[in-house]
Structures are given as C-alpha cells and as structure tokens.
Amino acid sequence: MMQNTGNTKKKKKKYYNYIFFAFSVASYVLAILLVPDKAHLINKSILNLLIKILPVLVLIFAFMFIMDILFPAKKLAKYFKNGRKSTLWLITIAAGIISTGSVYLWYPLLKELQQNGMAPELTAVFIFNRAIKLQLLPMMILYFGLKYVVILTMVMILFSVLYGFIFKLLYNLKSN
Amino acid sequence: MDIKKSSVKALKSILFAAPIITGVIILIGLFNALFPKRYLTMVFRHNIFTDPLIGAILGSVFAGNPINSYIIGGELLKQGISLVAVTAFLVSWITVGFVSLPAEMIFLGKKFAVLRNILAFIFSIIIAIVVVYLMRVL
Numbered sequence: 299m300m301q302n303t304g305n306t307k308k309k310k311k312k313y314y315n316y317i318f319f320a321f322s323v324a325s326y327v328l329a330i331l332l333v334p335d336k337a338h339l340i341n342k343s344i345l346n347l348l349i350k351i352l353p354v355l356v357l358i359f360a361f362m363f364i365m366d367i368l369f370p371a372k373k374l375a376k377y378f379k380n381g382r383k384s385t386l387w388l389i390t391i392a393a394g395i396i397s398t399g400s401v402y403l404w405y406p407l408l409k410e411l412q413q414n415g416m417a418p419e420l421t422a423v424f425i426f427n428r429a430i431k432l433q434l435l436p437m438m439i440l441y442f443g444l445k446y447v448v449i450l451t452m453v454m455i456l457f458s459v460l461y462g463f464i465f466k467l468l469y470n471l472k473s474n
Numbered sequence: 475m476d477i478k479k480s481s482v483k484a485l486k487s488i489l490f491a492a493p494i495i496t497g498v499i500i501l502i503g504l505f506n507a508l509f510p511k512r513y514l515t516m517v518f519r520h521n522i523f524t525d526p527l528i529g530a531i532l533g534s535v536f537a538g539n540p541i542n543s544y545i546i547g548g549e550l551l552k553q554g555i556s557l558v559a560v561t562a563f564l565v566s567w568i569t570v571g572f573v574s575l576p577a578e579m580i581f582l583g584k585k586f587a588v589l590r591n592i593l594a595f596i597f598s599i600i601i602a603i604v605v606v607y608l609m610r611v612l
Contacts, residue, residue: 314580315490315491315493315494315497315580316493318493318494318497318576318577318580319493319494319496319497321497321576322496322497322498322500322501323497323500325500325501325504326500326504329504329508333508336507336508339507340503340504340507340508342507343502343503343504343506343507344499344500344503344504345503346503347499347502347503347538348499350539351495351499355495359484359487359488362484362487363480363481363483363484366479366480366483366484367476367477367480400498400537400574401568401571401574401578402494402495402498402571402574402577402578403495405491405494405577405578405581405582406487406488406490406491406581408581408582409581409582410487412582418582418586421582421586422586422590422593425569425590425594426569426594426597428568428569429564429565429567429568429569431540431568434540434541434544437541437544438544441544441545441547441548442544442547442548442551445609445612446557446605446609449605449608449609449612450561450564450565450601450605453601453604453605453608454565454601457597457600457601457604461593461594461597464593465589465590465593468589468593469585469586469589
C-alpha cells in the first residue's frame, strides 16, 4: 500500500515538468490574446532568450555526460560522503563563481549531484555564489567603481559560507 | 567507462529538463516584454528603510542577464536611490529567482527551493547594508 503511494508520488513528480510547461504555454497564449499589440515584443524576447541559452545548455549537458563517464555515481557519492568538507566547500564556491548562464540551466546537473550525495547546503552555496560574475567584473567596475566591486565580491564570498551554514541549520530543522 | 549508459542518462535528463527550461524561458520572456524595466525607478520612495526592501523585491522578481541589473542599478543611483537599495537589487537579481521558482521546486525540491530563496532574499538586504557600511569605513 505504502509502496503504491510512493509510486503514485513519483509518477506525479514525473509529470510536473509537463504541467509547468502547459502552464507557461497557457500564460503565453493568454498574454497574446489580451495584449495582441505586444505579441511581436513577447516573441522577440522569448526568441532572444532561446538563442542566448542554447549554447550554454548544450555545454551543460555535455558536461553532465562527461562527468558521468569520468565520475560514476558511486564514485561521486563516495567523494561527497568521505571527501574533506573544507575542500568540498571551496570547490563549490569556486564552481559557483566560474559558472555561466542562467541558473535554471544548472538545475538538472545540481539535481543529479544531489542524488549522488551532494549536501543541499552546498547546492545552495553554489547558486548563491553565482552572483559573482568574473567575466562581468570589468563592466560592474565601470558602473559602480573598483572599491565597491571589490568589497561586494569579498562580502558575497564570505557571507556565502554563513548563508550555507544557516541554510543547513534550517533545512535540517525543517526535516526533523 | 560505459558511454552508452551515460548517453542514455544524459538523454533522459534532457527530456525531463526540456519542458521546464522552455517553460521558464517563456515566462521570463513574457515578463520582460510586459513589464518594461524603465518603470522601475518609479517604484522607489527615496526612503532609507523601505527602498532596500523594494530593491530586493524587484531584484527577486526580475530575471535575465546580470548586465541588465548593472545598467538599471547605475540608472537608479543617478536618480538618487540609495546604494543600499541598489546593492540589494543587484544581489537579489541573481540569488533569488521568483520566475524560476517552480522549475527549482521540480528539480531540487519544494522545501529546498522555498528555503533557499527566502534566505537569499534576507541575505541580499544584509549584504547590502554590510557593503555600504564597509564603503564608508574603509
């Protein structure tokens, strides 16, 4: 009986992606019907986003594929379980900083890593550190000045650790 | 090395992720087209206490390339909006994702997504206050 409930939940979760997609398409159709004069702008905006994210998407899935070959799930899980915690945190912070593209493109990979034992707080720290964009720092300096950017970057990195710890505390608190 | 197994696994991930990522793109595209960012300055009240909160809320709701947040942030500063509010806006732009929240829930779990976003929202304001304080002290 309990197994049946579990299977139903799993099946439901499997269809969430299509439900979400249907909701998005319905919103699109509704917007086009309600504000037809903005249809061109909406289509242009969606098309621009698609063109921008496609190369990153391909890169991320290629990365997932290579990672699966080089680091099989068992090996990865073992590393997340037995690896030095400080090293794991440093790698996560660095990975968050150097990662590019929109955050939602990273969800499939993060999900896979979580399934292989990556702690939820590390996933949260990864996403948090994505706020630091190395490739965009010159642009940021141009707008806000070097001093501001250096301070913001340092504060972001330091606070990401605190953020991770608080996240872990609350996440486990809510679990118990 | 099992290339066939890895290929199937990657393909399965793509098939699961494709409708969600496409959905997020549609929603962000809709949002960007229907709510022009030039109206953002009108929302601020030039109040030292409410502006950081407004900045964090707007940063959470809007999504897109961080360059846009720099341009808007620079414009807000020119309009006399406080640096705390602009910093909260810049940080929450990336760390909090209101539009991508459903996708985050599907992939990483409801509890994870809700807690992560709430905490990131609070941190965007705290970080903004700390950064501006350090700017004055250093």
